[in-house]
Structures are given as C-alpha cells and as structure tokens.
Amino acid sequence: MKFRLPLAVLATAAALAIPAGSAMAANTPEQLSGVTLGTLAIAAGTGAVFTSNFAPGGVATQTGALTATDTSPSWSLKARDAGTGAGHMVAAATGCTGSDSQLTNATQVSITSPLGGVTPDAAISLSGTDQPVASATSQLLAANVLVTHYSVTIPTAQQMLTGCAYSQNVTYTLQ
Amino acid sequence: MFARIALSLSALAIAGGLVAGPALGQGDANGQFGITPARRDVVGRPPGNLVPTRVTNTTKGQFAVTVFPVLLTQAVTGDFVFSEKPSVLNAANNILTPSPAKFLMAPGTSRTVSLRWNTLPAGARAAYVGVVFQAVPLIHGKPNLRVTNRLLSINFLRLPGRYRSSGRFSGMQVLQAPQQPRILRFLPRVKNTGDVVDSPKRTSLVIESAAGKHLYRQSWPGDVVLPGASRDFVIDVKHVLGAGDYEAVAVMDFGASRHQVVKTPFHLTGPNTLPSPAITVANFGATGEIGKPAHLTASVRSTGTAPAGTEVSLSVFRITGGGSDNVPVATRRIRYAGLAPGTRRALDVRLGVVRAGHYRALLRYRDTTDVVHTLAAEFDATKQKSFWDRVKRFFRDHGVLAVGLLALFLLLLIILWFLRRQRRLERELRASPSDSSGLVNINTATITELQALPGVGPKAAERIVEHRDEFGAFGSVDELAKVSGFGPRRVADVRGRATV
Numbered sequence: 184m185k186f187r188l189p190l191a192v193l194a195t196a197a198a199l200a201i202p203a204g205s206a207m208a209a210n211t212p213e214q215l216s217g218v219t220l221g222t223l224a225i226a227a228g229t230g231a232v233f234t235s236n237f238a239p240g241g242v243a244t245q246t247g248a249l250t251a252t253d254t255s256p257s258w259s260l261k262a263r264d265a266g267t268g269a270g271h272m273v274a275a276a277t278g279c280t281g282s283d284s285q286l287t288n289a290t291q292v293s294i295t296s297p298l299g300g301v302t303p304d305a306a307i308s309l310s311g312t313d314q315p316v317a318s319a320t321s322q323l324l325a326a327n328v329l330v331t332h333y334s335v336t337i338p339t340a341q342q343m344l345t346g347c348a349y350s351q352n353v354t355y356t357l358q
Numbered sequence: 359m360f361a362r363i364a365l366s367l368s369a370l371a372i373a374g375g376l377v378a379g380p381a382l383g384q385g386d387a388n389g390q391f392g393i394t395p396a397r398r399d400v401v402g403r404p405p406g407n408l409v410p411t412r413v414t415n416t417t418k419g420q421f422a423v424t425v426f427p428v429l430l431t432q433a434v435t436g437d438f439v440f441s442e443k444p445s446v447l448n449a450a451n452n453i454l455t456p457s458p459a460k461f462l463m464a465p466g467t468s469r470t471v472s473l474r475w476n477t478l479p480a481g482a483r484a485a486y487v488g489v490v491f492q493a494v495p496l497i498h499g500k501p502n503l504r505v506t507n508r509l510l511s512i513n514f515l516r517l518p519g520r521y522r523s524s525g526r527f528s529g530m531q532v533l534q535a536p537q538q539p540r541i542l543r544f545l546p547r548v549k550n551t552g553d554v555v556d557s558p559k560r561t562s563l564v565i566e567s568a569a570g571k572h573l574y575r576q577s578w579p580g581d582v583v584l585p586g587a588s589r590d591f592v593i594d595v596k597h598v599l600g601a602g603d604y605e606a607v608a609v610m611d612f613g614a615s616r617h618q619v620v621k622t623p624f625h626l627t628g629p630n631t632l633p634s635p636a637i638t639v640a641n642f643g644a645t646g647e648i649g650k651p652a653h654l655t656a657s658v659r660s661t662g663t664a665p666a667g668t669e670v671s672l673s674v675f676r677i678t679g680g681g682s683d684n685v686p687v688a689t690r691r692i693r694y695a696g697l698a699p700g701t702r703r704a705l706d707v708r709l710g711v712v713r714a715g716h717y718r719a720l721l722r723y724r725d726t727t728d729v730v731h732t733l734a735a736e737f738d739a740t741k742q743k744s745f746w747d748r749v750k751r752f753f754r755d756h757g758v759l760a761v762g763l764l765a766l767f768l769l770l771l772i773i774l775w776f777l778r779r780q781r782r783l784e785r786e787l788r789a790s791p792s793d794s795s796g797l798v799n800i801n802t803a804t805i806t807e808l809q810a811l812p813g814v815g816p817k818a819a820e821r822i823v824e825h826r827d828e829f830g831a832f833g834s835v836d837e838l839a840k841v842s843g844f845g846p847r848r849v850a851d852v853r854g855r856a857t858v
Contacts, residue, residue, distance in 0.1 A: 215400050215402035215404075215407065215408055215475060217399050217400030217401055217402065217408075217409075218397075218398065218399040218400075219395035219397065219398050219399075219409050220395055220396065220397040220398075220399075221394070221395055221396035221397050222394045222395070222396055223392060223394075223396040223509040223510075224390035224391060224392025224393070224414075224509070225390055225391055225392075225507045225508075225509060226388075226389060226391060226417050226507065227505040227506075227507050228495075228505055229419060229495045229497045229505065230495070230497065230501030230502070230503050230504045230505050231501055231505075232501045232502050232503070233503075237502070245502075245503070247503075247505075250388060251390070252390060252392060253396070254396070255397070256579060257436065257581045259435070259436075259437050261437070265506065272502065290503070302535075302536075302592075303537070304536075313439070315435070315437065318435075318437075320579055320581075320591070320592045321579050326388060326390065328388075333503055348500060349502060350500065350504060351503060351504070352503075352504045352505075352506060353504070353505050353506070354492075354505075354506040354507075354508055355505065355507060355508065356490075356508035356509075356510055357507075357508070357509055358437065358438055358488075358509075358510035
C-alpha cells in the first residue's frame with residue numbers, strides 16, 4: 184500500500200495525456216474506467232506453399248513459424264478454416280476443369296514449441312470451427328516462436344490436373 | 359479497489375504512451391500484429407467509452423484489419439467462445455461498437471480503436487463481450503495455405519452495485535497428461551454460482567496416501583470463471599508417485615465461498631502411471647454359404663490395465679463389377695463395455711443372407727485413443743456343405759473342443775453301460791429264485807445263482823441247467839438225484855437250501 188499511492192498518482196498524471204488529446208472533440212463521451220490487462224500479439228506469417236508431394240498418392244507437408252505474445256499466463260491458440268472447404272483445400276475457380284473441386288482429406292495442423300509450459304494439442308483436422316492447437320495455464324508468451332506443421336494426405340484416386348491450384352485459409356485465434 | 363484503479367490508470371498511461379510514442383519504424387522480420395489492452399474489467403454505466411485499444415503492426419507486411427465485437431460464453435476448458443452468426447454479431451455490436459471497424463495497417467504503424475459501450479441487454483446488469491481484431495496479410499503470390507491472424511480481447515462490463523460472488527467444485531478428474539508420460543493431470547471443475555465474474559483464490563492441491571499421509575502439495579493458478587459457467591483448471595503434477603492408492607484433495611476460496619474442497623481417489627499401476635484402458639480386435643474372418651447368413655468371427659481383447667470398451671460395427675458388401683456395392687447387404691453394431699484387463703471375447707456373428715458371388719466384410723471399431731480401425735475380410739459364397747463336411751470342418755476349426763466333446767461322449771457311453779448293467783443285475787436279483795427265506799429255486803436259478811447251494815460248483819450248476827433244459831422243470835428237489843454227479847448225500851446237503 185505504501186508504494187501503490189505514488190504509483191497511482193504517477194499513473195493518473197500520465198493518463199491525463201489521453202483526455203487532453205481527446206478534448207479536441209466537442210462531445211467527449213464519458214470515459215469508463217476499470218481494470219485493463221495485458222497485451223496480445225500474433226504473426227502467423229504470410230502463408231505456406233506445399234512444394235513437394237502435392238499430387239495424388241502423396242503426403243504433402245510444410246512447416247511455418249508463428250510468433251505470439253500473451254502477457255496472461257493462461258492463453259489458448261486455436262485454428263480453423265474460414266473458407267468454403269471447411270478444412271479441405273479448394274480448387275481455384277479457373278484453370279481447374281476436370282480436377283476435383285476440393286481435396287478428399289482435410290489438412291492437418293499441429294504446433295510444436297520449445298517452451299516448457301506450452302501444451303501442444305494433438306494434430307487437428309482443420310474444420311470450419313475453432314479447434315485448440317496449443318495452450319498454457321502458467322506460461323507467458325513473449326514473442327515466442329511456435330512451429331506450425333501442415334500436412335495433407337492426397338489419395339491416389341484424387342483428380343488433380345496440372346495447373347490447377349488448390350488453397351485454403353487458416354485462421355489462428357489467440358486469446 | 360485502490361490497486362484496481364492504479365492498474366487501470368497504468369494501462370491508460372501505457373495506451374497513452376503508445377498514442378504519443380515514436381513511430382514503429384518499417385517493421386521487422388520478427389514483428390507481430392498486436393493489441394493492448396487484451397482484457398478489461400469495467401464497472402460503469404453506459405453509454406460511455408472504454409479505454410481504447412492500441413493496435414500495432416510491427417511486421418514488415420501490410421494488413422487489412424477488421425474489428426468486430428462478439429458475445430462470449432465460456433467452455434469447460436476455460437476458453438472463451440463466440441458465435442459469428444449475423445444476428446449474434448448484431449446483438450454484440452449493439453452493446454459495444456468499435457470504431458473504426460475496418461482499416462489498413464502499413465508496416466511499422468499503430469493506431470487506436472475506440473470502443474463505445476452503448477447499452478446492456480434488457481434486464482441485464484452485466485455483459486461479457488469480446489472484440490475480435492482480425493488481420494489478413496496483404497501479400498503477392500498465391501500460397502496454398504493463406505493465413506489470417508485473430509486476437510480476441512475480453513471485456514467484462516457491469517453496472518455498479520452489489521454482486522454475489524460464490525463458487526464451488528463440481529468434481530475433479532485425474533488423467534495422464536497427453537503426450538507427457540509420467541505427468542499426472544488433475545482437473546478440478548469449478549462452477550461459478552454467483553452473479554459476477556470471479557476466480558479461485560488460495561488454491562492448493564494435496565496428494566495423500568491411502569493412509570491419509572500428506573505426500574505432496576502445490577498451488578494452482580486461478581483464472582476467471584463467468585457466472586453460471588463451469589471451468590476445469592489444469593494442474594500438472596510431475597512429482598513421482600509409485601504404484602498404489604492415493605487421494606487428491608483440491609482446495610480453494612471462491613468469492614464468499616471459503617475453503618471449498620473436492621477429493622478424488624485414484625490408483626497408479628506404476629510411477630505416475632494411471633490404469634489405462636486399451637482394446638484390440640484381431641483375427642477377423644468371414645465366410646458364407648449360399649442361402650445362409652455370412653459368418654463373421656473376430657477376437658476382442660482388453661489389452662490395457664483398466665476396463666475397456668468399444669463398439670464394433672460390422673458390414674457385409676457384395677462385390678459386383680470391380681467395386682463393392684455402396685449399400686451393405688447387412689450391418690450390425692455390437693457394444694462391448696467394461697471388459698476387464700486381459701479378458702478376451704469371441705465375436706461370432708451371422709449376418710444377412712448370402713447369394714452366389716464375392717463378398718467383402720468390414721469391421722470398424724474405435725480404440726480407447728479414439729482412433730478408428732478398419733479390418734476387412736473377403737470371401738466367395740460357397741455351396742451348402744453336407745453333414746459330414748460340417749463334422750469335418752467342426753473338427754478342423756474346433757480341434758480341442760471336438761476332442762473334449764468326444765471324450766465326454768465316450769465317458770457318457772461308459773456311464774450309460776455301467777448303469778444299464780447295474781439295472782440288469784438288480785432286475786436279475788429281483789427275479790432271482792431265492793424267496794424271502796433265502797431258498798434257491800432250482801427251476802429258475804442261473805448257473806451263478808445255483809452255485810450258492812452248498813457243494814454246487816460251476817460244473818454241477820451247469821449240469822443242473824443242462825438237465826433242466828433237456829427234461830424240463832424239476833418236480834421236486836429230490837429229482838436233483840437224476841442229475842449226473844448228484845447222489846443222495848449231495849441232494850440231502852442242498853435240500854434245506856433249495857426249492858422248486
């Protein structure tokens with residue numbers, strides 16, 4: 184308590200910067216105070232390209248990096264496919280005549296982490312709903328790099344003509 | 359409360375610092391898309407503005423950012439979940455409106471997003487609203503896997519006033535930590551029975567031996583539980599416990615509910631190793647005779663250290679023209695539950711009716727790790743077999759059982775023969791010439807019975823019977839004198855013991 188009062192006064196003084204800036208507006212609404220905590224940040228890269236085995240009878244794999252920050256020790260990271268394939272890679276609208284409109288098997292996603300307190304969940308089959316891929320109950324994330332693993336098994340009977348591009352959108356949510 | 363205000367204002371100060379802070383440069387390779395603050399616990403009366411969110415892009419890429427509010431509920435894992443149905447999103451937007459809702463973020467830039475708390479749902483004193491900050495990288499090229507970043511900020515909004523904070527345990531599970539052998543995971547489930555967000559405090563987990571001795575103790579981190587929600591808290595124990603019986607005791611305070619306790623006994627089969635169920639199905643085979651059901655056999659075994667169960671799904675398909683029919687000839691599901699470790703059950707099922715042709719039988723089951731296994735067997739429908747074919751096949755398929763049955767059959771035959779012999783002897787005894795006084799009837803007695811007479815051996819008895827057969831019944835005992843070898847003295851010897 185001895186140190187909290189001066190801290191609060193300092194904080195109040197610093198906070199005055201915001202009302203001062205906001206006072207430019209004629210009708211400034213009431214600022215509702217309360218407890219505010221933490222920072223969240225994520226960078227899941229710009230995407231990944233399957234460079235090999237992306238053909239009938241192959242198992243295409245690729246890895247990527249996901250950087251995350253969470254100042255709350257209890258966090259979770261989820262993944263889902265927000266596109267029309269609901270987990271399955273979808274053929275492009277053009278250049279895919281004669282090819283299957285989407286791959287038979289859903290793309291698998293898993294996360295590995297060098298951090299001890301992170302619990303990587305088992306590989307998930309992407310779907311249209313959020314599924315957890317990693318979480319922690321007592322491990323802060325401070326721009327830690329997690330490794331994302333993607334994999335898709337393509338049956339031999341899959342019709343994939345040369346030049347047809349397949350893609351999907353993986354959405355990562357950090358909370 | 360004082361600390362709460364200080365925290366709040368500190369956060370404001372941080373946010374303010376970012377507003378007035380220096381440019382973030384052009385971003386860097388390890389940069390991120392971020393928001394501050396990530397969580398708000400606000401007591402106030404709408405309408406009003408919340409502490410704005412500072413959004414930063416320290417990456418080298420450009421993002422198209424969309425901001426939208428969502429209504430939060432809490433899963434048992436503790437995760438906050440939300441629906442993205444338009445009606446639900448509209449309801450969330452009525453409560454909390456972000457501005458701007460869409461914008462582009464260049465590399466190394468930041469900006470604020472204001473959040474206006476408009477109202478609460480009718481009759482509600484609180485709302486739990488998330489705000490999703492979605493950043494789609496604007497990139498050249500077409501990767502197979504495009505990536506979208508989402509950050510979910512959590513906002514607990516409530517009116518001033520008195521709230522009841524209370525909670526209790528509703529159970530505790532003990533698991534083997536997934537992918538981390540030798541680590542025990544305890545999951546006490548906490549239910550918030552009050553009407554305000556709160557979290558467990560003064561927490562502990564104690565492991566006791568079966569005799570009640572304290573062996574291990576640790577605290578566990580509490581986190582928020584929404585009113586009415588139940589949440590599992592993950593407590594991983596690395597302290598090694600040997601095989602044996604134990605009890606886990608979790609303790610907490612939750613609001614006004616002091617010293618809440620939940621106890622769970624558990625058993626270890628080895629160091630930090632819980633009994634684990636496992637099940638396998640093997641030796642799947644199928645046969646079929648025309649006009650009869652397909653005969654499917656397999657062996658279901660409980661191979662773990664805890665009782666296991668599964669559901670077996672059986673299907674028989676007729677293969678026509680290079681592929682099997684899509685519609686099975688017949689299907690059946692069989693449930694096995696609580697199979698004790700080491701036990702084995704024979705699956706022996708007759709399914710559908712087989713016509714001439716080739717068939718494929720499939721057996722599917724889910725093991726205890728939730729992996730689905732498929733076993734297949736193919737067969738050609740055969741003509742019905744004769745009785746002797748069936749006997750031979752029975753002996754071939756069930757050798758030990760057949761030998762056992764044969765031995766049992768022989769034993770039964772012996773017992774039957776013995777009983778019949780006994781019955782015959784008894785009958786003979788009943789029909790024996792001896793009357794109630796013990797006299798031997800020389801007209802009806804057998805060779806054996808005649809030997810009961812004094813001085814009559816097998817030869818003499820034989821001669822008596824031969825005489826009887828040749829000349830008919832004796833008229834008196836004295837007529838024995840007509841039998842060869844019987845003189846008056848010998849007749850006199852038997853006179854007192856014989857009759858006609």
